[in-house]
Amino acid sequence: MWGGLVGILVVAWAAALWRFDVRERRLPAWLTLPAAAGALPWISLAGCAWAGLYLALGVARGGIGGGDIKLALSLGIAVAHVTGWPGVLAAVFLANVATLVAQAARWHWAGAGDPAPAHGPGMLAAAGSVLAWGMWGPHGI
Incomplete structure (x- = not known):
């Protein structure tokens, strides 16, 4: 019973983040910080790698917001x-591929002057895909 309720809450949280990022072009702290705090009991070096990479890129090159880092x-x-590590690397890769594909589609339909798409939806889709594969794929549950 609890697993189903948690699943519904996670999907609702992801949908709210997705919609907010697409509409407002930012990921609000009131959605990202509680999730980060809730994840802390399972913290690991591999788990921090995605945020660490985005923080380093954001400092070095810009273009990555604090909401993306917290997410x-x-x-x-x-x-x-x-x-584990393979899933984190796959999620980072897939998130960036998803955003690049969204960018190419926007340029095709709206022209090259159109702003870059939100990155949060790509991150959520990539993490969801990797989690689903890890849980229910050939070697999952």
């Missing part, structure tokens, strides 16, 4: 808990 922490911890 990467909770998603990274969850993915690492289920799949």
Whole structure:
């Protein structure tokens, strides 16, 4: 029973983040910080890698916001808990591929001057895909 309720809450949280990022072009702290805090009991080096990478890139090059970094922490911890390092690396890769595909689609339909797409939806889709594969894939539950 609790697993189903938690699943519904996680899906509702991800949908709210997705919609907020697409509409407002930012991920609000009131959605990202509680998730990061809730993930802390399962913290690991692999789990922090995604957020650490985004923090380093944000400092060095810009273009990555604090919301993306906070979201990467909770998603990274969850993915690492289920799949370890390979899953975290796959999620980071897939998130960036998803955003690049969204960018190419926007340029195709709206022109090259259109702003870059939100990155949060790509992060959520990638983490969800890797978690699903880790939990129910060939070697999962």
